[in-house]
Amino acid sequence: MSDWRMRAEAHRAVRILRVVEEAEGVSTLYFGDALCRKAQPGQFIMVWPPGAEEVPMSLSTIGGESSITVKAVGPTSRRLTSLGEGDLIMIRGPFGRGFTLMGEKPLLVAGGTGVAPIKPLVEEMLSRGLKPTLILGARTKDRLLFLNRLRRLLGSKLHIATDDGSLGFSGPASKYAERLLDEGCFDAVYACGPEAMMAALYRAAERRGLPIQVSLERYMKCAIGLCGSCAIGPYRVCRDGPVFNGEMLRRVLDEFGRRRLDPSGRSTPLEE
Amino acid sequence: MSDWRMRAEAHRAVRILRVVEEAEGVSTLYFGDALCRKAQPGQFIMVWPPGAEEVPMSLSTIGGESSITVKAVGPTSRRLTSLGEGDLIMIRGPFGRGFTLMGEKPLLVAGGTGVAPIKPLVEEMLSRGLKPTLILGARTKDRLLFLNRLRRLLGSKLHIATDDGSLGFSGPASKYAERLLDEGCFDAVYACGPEAMMAALYRAAERRGLPIQVSLERYMKCAIGLCGSCAIGPYRVCRDGPVFNGEMLRRVLDEFGRRRLDPSGRSTPLEE
Amino acid sequence: MAEIRLAIEIAGLNLRNPVMNAAGILGLTADLLRRVYEEGAGAVVTKSIGLKPRMGHPNPTVAIVEGGLINAMGLPNPGVEYFLGELEKLKAGGIPVVASFFGETLDEFVEVASRLSEAGVDALELNCSCPNVEGVGILGSDPGAVKRVTEAVKGCVDKPLFVKLSPNVSDITEIARAAERGGADGLTAVNTLRAIALSIEARRPILSNVTGGLSGPALKPVALRCVWEIYEAVEIPIIGCGGITTWRDAVEYLLAGASALQVGTAIMTRGLRVFREINMGLRNYLEENGFREVSELVGLAHES
């Protein structure tokens, strides 16, 4: 009877089970939720710490427990990273279309908190017998997220790139990716991170005729495909995305990596 | 998503498949409906021929096809008996609690259109391996409903009683029932018909310590247990009934066979 | 651990718990209302009683829609004279009774209220919001009329008087304040939303009265908003009503500002056990959240 209130779109309260600080200002919040358990890697939820705003966050753990990995960049994300065990957050979701598995030997590239949706994707790929290679990028070695966990999962298939060269490749992950793409025999590319990085990877993949999927971020209000505030071209990031494939990206090249809507609906240049 | 509009309580349109005249002014209307298929014998539906009122009718066939058997007594029942193949009626239900199977050798007594819910009960009992005996009563032989069908089902276990003696026992079915109860070794009594008849049978069963179930009629508006217009004592005929057992009847002896509420909620003597 | 109490006090009434049946739900006879009380209600509310017996509208009088029910019963009732007999039976059982009533003129309102009051009911509920009856329905959206009727009735009865409000108005706080100024001891919020159901096969409205009142979960968000707004506008207590089906709904109404609750349509979906279910859920919620009394929840969401 309570059909609608059982929908994924409905708000529900969850208690934080524990918080793990991943790097300075970046924390993972664990919680239990029946619907998030069954999410696809790449899907996101709307998270509302009462008293603050509601914001989109990718699921960084999918399984018996769920988690989000939050980087403190403003009022709401700071509020989230200040929460502790037992605190209550309201969530709704999971929303959007996650990653689709393609190929046998995919190359994954994660920049900064962009690793959040990539981690459960790696886990999913491994459980399905694919052979993923991941380039984990960050500004410095201290800001590499989930390093131990990913090393355990991937062994030598984990590559590191830092902007300052404090670990692994010195320079942007996308540049390192181009090198690997030329060396290895990858058959698909996945990316999540700064949009400029993803745009570079898109071009790299297109040049090589490789299928690609990237996860985009846009300003979100409703997250249920109605309000249009997350528009990029004919797509709603909240519903048609957040994961975009090459075919979709080709239709939004004037915006991808370049422009986004502000909360009033005006197109503004992307600065990251 | 359309959870509520799929509920049994919601109106739906059905087309009449065929009409069988059972006696003068009494017709059976057949139709197909997924929810009525799964009804229990004794349950009823609300039937609304658009343009007329909506009235309660017992299901007289339960199975691949459903039916109601209507006696023309006033405007709406006359409208119903005038309908033909392909005509549209709106229905909701099935409602209420039907008959519960008790004993191995039950005696069933049906008077007039009271046979409507008794026919599917006989069919159910036979399919469960019980050995029902039925007394079918009516004013005259021409008014005996479902005679052939019941004879086929019951053979010598079908007894007839007519007020004018034109077939079978001459006199009220309840009187004949008392005789059979004294002769046979029945272990339960079921009845549907004029309330005076059912009251007599109730007393007969009580005297003999036999369990009894009867199906009552009261004025109905909502049929969903809210408005209270079908009240008899602490019960709603539409929801707690229409089938009452001995224990329930014992609590309403000042009304059973005697009084009922009129549509305004005033208790008035029963005249039948 | 401290003991959890479900008992409440509202407008001078002491009730064992805050959950009643809504007016018009099973309120035609003493026997049915006694059963409602035995099933766990804190008080019982009668059908709206008028001066003369009324048969109500012809069937169909109800139609199911997504998340709710539309009814147009047309205020069938046996008339006050007859109903005094039912009240006598009820009061013999010591059950707290709220008598709902209506009139088609101001004098009728006063006369019916006086007679019910003399019969010893514990409180009165003035139904000025039934959307289905001409001359009565209109009352609910005119603050001046609401104040006058409330005043007239209060002048002749010595029982707590609740005024039941209609949600079919532009600004419910205006009507609420009018009732308060007229001397109401409390407000019941709300009655049903005016609505319609059509059959596309019959190509006509389902209800014989064409329009009716929407109740059930579909009504809840609007009713809850009414309670919220009224709580900020008046000082007198509120009985929340509209779509309450589970203890969660009950807690929402209390947090929004209701001091007591009425349940109608949920008796269709949950059955009469709904009173026990809600009270059990309420008790657990109080316990798990460190409260001891229902009254501690009332209006709490306004403080956030």
Next chain:
Amino acid sequence: MAEIRLAIEIAGLNLRNPVMNAAGILGLTADLLRRVYEEGAGAVVTKSIGLKPRMGHPNPTVAIVEGGLINAMGLPNPGVEYFLGELEKLKAGGIPVVASFFGETLDEFVEVASRLSEAGVDALELNCSCPNVEGVGILGSDPGAVKRVTEAVKGCVDKPLFVKLSPNVSDITEIARAAERGGADGLTAVNTLRAIALSIEARRPILSNVTGGLSGPALKPVALRCVWEIYEAVEIPIIGCGGITTWRDAVEYLLAGASALQVGTAIMTRGLRVFREINMGLRNYLEENGFREVSELVGLAHES
């Protein structure tokens, strides 16, 4: 067998079918509205555009309830100046566009409408019913104000003007007639019902704006009643809106008196395929019931 036509004519507009998106649904950009048209809508409706850009309310701006959705977006929009660019792109595609607009003063209404009109939209929809903005929301329940605004706008534009009505009023026919007298070419009925959603765990309202507007199936019976009543009160055509999810809902609105339809919340539950689904269902219904055109259904249930 005769050919079935879904095409309609409403207030001088010729549309390939009667189903549009509702205002505020995907109407922020030309690209999204083009997609709505490609998915099968007969015309597209823009987000309500005001004079100045607005960011809208902070999140949470939506909450799910039984049978519906409550939103308080707070009319985010890029402002008319910016939006002319989007309209240009849309019109380049030859898509029929209804521009929804609002103002916070009478002059703003006129200015925004004039600029949209000059930009070549096919029709205008005056949003005087958004319950979420002070100074604007109130307009919707005052017949005098509705007539004045309608008149003022009609005096300055040469495009068909629809006035979108609020259901949060005591008597919607009064407002409908005021709009008609003001010169409206049609009415859109209705906007959302004022509502609230609370979290019993957070013990506070979910929406940052506290109250919001209820849309979806829970709104439908009330919206359908509004269309029914308006149809009997005015001569100008009605666009029905509120909870339309399936072709059955669409047929109900047509039978109640709507000449065209708008779909909002169902895009959440059914996705953008809802336009094709409804049109296919409509076509089948017409065929099976011996009709040839959508217009034959309009208001038919009033004749029964």
